[in-house]
Amino acid sequence: MAAIASRQSSRISARGVLEGKFLELKQKFAQGEIPMPSFWGGFRVNFDSVEFWQGGANRLHDRFIYTRAEQGWDIDRLAP
Secondary structure (H helix, E strand, C coil): CHHHHCCCCCCCCCHHHHHHHHHHHHHHCCCCCCCCCCCCCCCCCCCCEEEEEECCHHHCCEEEEEEEECCEEEEEEECC
16 A cells, blocks of 8 residues: 555655555555556566575675475575
């Protein structure tokens, strides 16, 4: 609901404006399906593996690879 109430990065005069819009939408869609806003967009990405890399001092980085498995994900640590 908050994503619909707020157009990300637009300027607002006060937090109360955002909170008011949130409550208004919460009441409006309390019993029904929430429609996708016309200003939304995106991409669907399907992948079989993803690597997370966090830089460390002296080139001692942390690297993990997640690989899709039959029942979830396998997680392995990789050498820097």
